[in-house]
Amino acid sequence: MxxxxxxxxxxxTLRAYDEVVGTAVVSKNDKPYIVIYLEKxxxxxxxxxxxxxxxNQVKTEISGSFFSF
Known part of the structure; x- marks a missing residue:
């Protein structure tokens, strides 16, 4: 996959939880991983x-809320 x-x-799977606000695929040193952005x-x-x-490696990052303009 x-x-x-x-x-x-x-x-x-995770978006049902209020703390989860998004995901991204990030690459560091040519090694991609999944980031789960959390409100808290x-x-x-x-x-x-x-x-x-x-x-695939998964990491978390506290981003706070996302707002669309």
Whole structure:
């Protein structure tokens, strides 16, 4: 599975939680990984986010809320 597809699939699973505000695929040193953006980090939500998904590393980042203009 492509990392972009894995990111979308993981987001579809996690978006039910209020703390999850988005996902992205990021590359550092030519190594892509999935980022889960969180409004706030709680132990409950961090326990639900896997360290990897479909063979891709997953990281979290606290971004706060996203607003569309």
């Amino acid at each position: 492509r990392i972009t597809d894995a990111s979308l699939e993981l987001y579809q 980090a709680t132990k409950a939500i961090l326990d639900k986010i896997p360290p990897s998904y479909k063979g």
